[in-house]
Amino acid sequence: MGHGEKSHRPSKKHKSSAKESIPVEDYEAYVGGEELDDDVRGDGEVKKRDFTKLELKPDHMNRPLWACADGRIFLETFSALYKQAYDFLIAIAEPVCRPESMHEYNLTPHSLYAAVSVGLETQTIISVLDKLSKTKLPKEMIDFIHGSTANYGKVKLVLKKNRYYVESPFPEVLKKLLRDDVISKSRIIPEGANGNGGFTISKTLGEIAADSSGLLNEAELAAAAEEKETHAFEIDPSQVEKVKERCLPNALNYPMLEEYDFRNDTVNPDLDMELKPQAQPRPYQEKSLSKMFGNGRARSGIIVLPCGAGKSLVGVSAASRIKKSCLCLATNAVSVDQWAFQFKLWSTIRDEHICRFTSDSKERFRGNAGVVVTTYNMVAFGGKRSEESEKIIEEIRNREWGLLLMDEVHVVPAQMFRKVIAITKSHCKLGLTATLVREDERITDLNFLIGPKLYEANWLDLVKGGFIANVQCAEVWCPMTKEFFAEYLKKENSKKKQALYVMNPNKFRACEFLIRFHEQQRGDKIIVFADNLFALTEYAMKLRKPMIYGATSHVERTKILEAFKTSRDVNTVFLSKVGDNSIDIPEANVIIQISSHAGSRRQEAQRLGRILRAKGKLRDRMAGGKEEYNAFFYSLVSTDTQEMYYSTKRQQFLIDQGYSFKVITSLPPPDSGADLSYHRLDEQLHLLTKVLTAGDDAVGLEQLDEDVDDIALHKSRRFSGSMSAMSGANGMVYMEYSTGKNKNGKGQMKSKPKDPAKRHHLFKKRFA
Amino acid sequence: MVNATKGLFISCDIPMAQFIINYNNSLPPSQKFIIHVLDGTHLFVQQHAAEMIRSAISEFRDQNSYEKPT
Numbered sequence: 001m002g003h004g005e006k007s008h009r010p011s012k013k014h015k016s017s018a019k020e021s022i023p024v025e026d027y028e029a030y031v032g033g034e035e036l037d038d039d040v041r042g043d044g045e046v047k048k049r050d051f052t053k054l055e056l057k058p059d060h061m062n063r064p065l066w067a068c069a070d071g072r073i074f075l076e077t078f079s080a081l082y083k084q085a086y087d088f089l090i091a092i093a094e095p096v097c098r099p100e101s102m103h104e105y106n107l108t109p110h111s112l113y114a115a116v117s118v119g120l121e122t123q124t125i126i127s128v129l130d131k132l133s134k135t136k137l138p139k140e141m142i143d144f145i146h147g148s149t150a151n152y153g154k155v156k157l158v159l160k161k162n163r164y165y166v167e168s169p170f171p172e173v174l175k176k177l178l179r180d181d182v183i184s185k186s187r188i189i190p191e192g193a194n195g196n197g198g199f200t201i202s203k204t205l206g207e208i209a210a211d212s213s214g215l216l217n218e219a220e221l222a223a224a225a226e227e228k229e230t231h232a233f234e235i236d237p238s239q240v241e242k243v244k245e246r247c248l249p250n251a252l253n254y255p256m257l258e259e260y261d262f263r264n265d266t267v268n269p270d271l272d273m274e275l276k277p278q279a280q281p282r283p284y285q286e287k288s289l290s291k292m293f294g295n296g297r298a299r300s301g302i303i304v305l306p307c308g309a310g311k312s313l314v315g316v317s318a319a320s321r322i323k324k325s326c327l328c329l330a331t332n333a334v335s336v337d338q339w340a341f342q343f344k345l346w347s348t349i350r351d352e353h354i355c356r357f358t359s360d361s362k363e364r365f366r367g368n369a370g371v372v373v374t375t376y377n378m379v380a381f382g383g384k385r386s387e388e389s390e391k392i393i394e395e396i397r398n399r400e401w402g403l404l405l406m407d408e409v410h411v412v413p414a415q416m417f418r419k420v421i422a423i424t425k426s427h428c429k430l431g432l433t434a435t436l437v438r439e440d441e442r443i444t445d446l447n448f449l450i451g452p453k454l455y456e457a458n459w460l461d462l463v464k465g466g467f468i469a470n471v472q473c474a475e476v477w478c479p480m481t482k483e484f485f486a487e488y489l490k491k492e493n494s495k496k497k498q499a500l501y502v503m504n505p506n507k508f509r510a511c512e513f514l515i516r517f518h519e520q521q522r523g524d525k526i527i528v529f530a531d532n533l534f535a536l537t538e539y540a541m542k543l544r545k546p547m548i549y550g551a552t553s554h555v556e557r558t559k560i561l562e563a564f565k566t567s568r569d570v571n572t573v574f575l576s577k578v579g580d581n582s583i584d585i586p587e588a589n590v591i592i593q594i595s596s597h598a599g600s601r602r603q604e605a606q607r608l609g610r611i612l613r614a615k616g617k618l619r620d621r622m623a624g625g626k627e628e629y630n631a632f633f634y635s636l637v638s639t640d641t642q643e644m645y646y647s648t649k650r651q652q653f654l655i656d657q658g659y660s661f662k663v664i665t666s667l668p669p670p671d672s673g674a675d676l677s678y679h680r681l682d683e684q685l686h687l688l689t690k691v692l693t694a695g696d697d698a699v700g701l702e703q704l705d706e707d708v709d710d711i712a713l714h715k716s717r718r719f720s721g722s723m724s725a726m727s728g729a730n731g732m733v734y735m736e737y738s739t740g741k742n743k744n745g746k747g748q749m750k751s752k753p754k755d756p757a758k759r760h761h762l763f764k765k766r767f768a
Numbered sequence: 769m770v771n772a773t774k775g776l777f778i779s780c781d782i783p784m785a786q787f788i789i790n791y792n793n794s795l796p797p798s799q800k801f802i803i804h805v806l807d808g809t810h811l812f813v814q815q816h817a818a819e820m821i822r823s824a825i826s827e828f829r830d831q832n833s834y835e836k837p838t
Contacts, residue, residue, distance in 0.1 A: 479781065480783045485783040485787070489786060490790070599834070640783040645831070649834040652836060
């Protein structure tokens with residue numbers, strides 16, 4: 001088994017009814033355990049992943065996937081049915097690993113919840129899965145699907161006239177929910193409650209989910225309307241999130257669906273905006289939108305698209321389909337500007353209907369509907385605001401938003417999300433991200449804070465379609481020099497290890513060589529990433545290139561980036577961690593990474609994302625085009641050091657997306673003697689002294705927040721929580737520094753005096 | 769007068785030689801095993817040290833390589 005546990009084995013949740021009286025472990029054990037407890041015999045004999053029992057169907061050749069009893073599904077990408085099977089699987093299961101010819105997926109309660117919420121029914125899921133599977137569907141899997149989806153879709157959370165209602169066609173379900181403490185406490189009982197358990201009964205347009213007679217037309221679900229009686233009770237807006245959490249599969253197991261029937265919403269004023277005719281959503285963008293608007297209503301959820309694949313167009317399209325007021329949240333002021341620009345670029349929205357709300361620009365829209373673009377910080381900020389922004393925030397608070405559009409949901413701390421969602425009342429929430437993964441387990445929070453994952457694109461398919469750049473990933477191995485390695489090994493230098501392997505002269509030479517090669521031979525635009533500030537400065541100074549880091553002012557940043565974009569002389573820019581997420585540099589097509597944030601897989605993916613925006617002509621990019629690769633991602637690694645460990649770990653997310661890393665060992669070429677720096681020994685020794693004499697603080701990381709990813713240092717840590725945790729990313733480390741923090745300190749959330757209006761009533765008196 | 773010592777001739781890359789030297793230095797004098805450092809990539813050590821060096825190196829390498837948790 002490989003795990004060394006012999007006596008007791010975590011039982012799978014969906015098999016908790018099995019004969020053995022193994023107690024149902026918590027969710028963690030459920031995901032962590034990969035064992036098939038069916039194989040646990042009385043004598044403790046265990047076989048792992050023994051699939052000999054599975055029966056092959058006679059026509060298995062034509063079917064694309066293997067379904068295993070433990071919930072894992074393998075998909076052959078070379079199958080003729082791949083496209084349809086992929087669309088289906090992505091809706092019902094969590095992708096684990098997607099290399100070129102074989103994909104691995106995993107069925108989880110959350111993924112099935114997502115499936116139900118996009119309108120798939122239990123029977124449809126099972127029958128389609130059965131049609132696609134090469135083998136007879138294992139009974140365990142069928143039971144699991146039944147068990148996880150039986151209660152789904154029975155309860156809905158509806159926002160009507162600024163009040164939240166829990167709605168269900170089944171009064172007994174509502175009664176059951178009310179038996180829960182948390183929920184009954186958050187209930188608001190209307191005055192003059194009458195019989196019927198006090199439920200409000202209303203006739204609503206129910207929906208019959210489409211029949212899926214065709215094999216795989218679930219994406220184009222047609223919705224029919226039918227008169228249905230719905231029972232509802234009101235809940236306290238501040239408790240909404242708690243109630244939602246209670247209803248999740250690991251508690252009461254009545255996950256709520258959030259839908260917004262925007263076409264029949266007559267209360268909120270319409271916003272006059274359409275997609276411009278030249279805005280042609282790409283197939284995968286269409287598909288993600290069709291998941292969101294599958295039955296003519298808008299569903300809340302998260303759409304996952306790689307960086308550079310056009311997330312903003314999806315956001316703008318969603319807003320122009322709903323045509324109601326839209327609140328768009330971004331991570332910092334720069335992306336606020338970018339979003340405002342995208343709205344104007346893709347839609348016919350009039351200038352006076354869109355406004356930005358940041359610490360620098362406080363615009364207010366005229367009219368009764370509009371789009372507001374702001375940052376998470378601005379909305380969640382708890383301290384005292386200027387009178388002007390207080391007015392705007394009041395407006396945001398009181399308005400009923402048609403759509404809450406949230407960018408880069410993976411970076412926002414759950415705390416801030418809670419606050420934002422508590423403050424703003426929205427009918428529908430759409431989260432956008434490239435890497436829906438964080439190692440701190442908080443990713444599952446998003447499931448109830450925003451909604452299930454509606455769509456996730458496959459990176460390699462987008463590369464093949466020419467929608468994102470085809471990147472050659474390479475790991476360049478730089479041997480340590482004798483002197484540097486000797487120092488690296490010394491115990492007293494343990495704090496300087498990172499500085500030593502980053503400043504390795506061989507690495508410097510490799511970096512210089514690559515910059516020269518790409519600048520001169522190919523005329524590329526290069527970004528060099530270094531987390532280590534000491535290294536960043538040393539490299540940039542020595543090579544005489546501009547650099548941007550946390551302390552660089554906004555003006556200087558803009559100037560450097562402008563020069564990088566337009567000038568022929570500035571082809572390389574050095575960036576610290578600030579460049580990971582938000583800086584948009586479509587011109588760059590080469591990344592050289594000289595130091596990184598330990599084993600953070602998300603950082604690697606985000607950095608790669610900087611160059612994913614498609615380049616060159618479409619036909620060159622397509623398979624068989626002129627250039628095989630048009631973007632390059634180099635990660636420079638000093639061999640025999642910790643960096644090798646981190647480097648392999650960092651690559652896991654991209655490898656799971658199907659990327660492969662090529663190892664280059666002979667850089668710079670041996671004949672490139674004195675052309676490159678640090679050729680002579682005395683130069684190298686001088687550099688070494690510099691590293692050794694610099695203070696420990698100076699050579700450390702650009703430390704701006706607590707480091708959640710430190711746990712990465714523990715080897716063979718078992719990830720648990722959800723499959724999303726497996727696909728890798730780390731905490732919320734990166735977001736604070738690039739925001740207004742350095743400018744005016746407004747971004748800081750902690751230790752600020754509270755808004756007096758929000759003080760606890762006990763303290764109000766005291767401060768009044 | 770010529771002194772002959774039987775020993776082990778190690779040939780390796782530069783960082784590994786440094787690693788072995790460092791390992792040797794970390795031991796108490798009685799256990800030191802390097803007889804002579806010939807140059808950057810060659811060492812002459814006592815014969816019995818082979819296994820010890822091997823295990824030290826393999827431990828060091830394990831620390832620096834990542835295995836995907838399963």
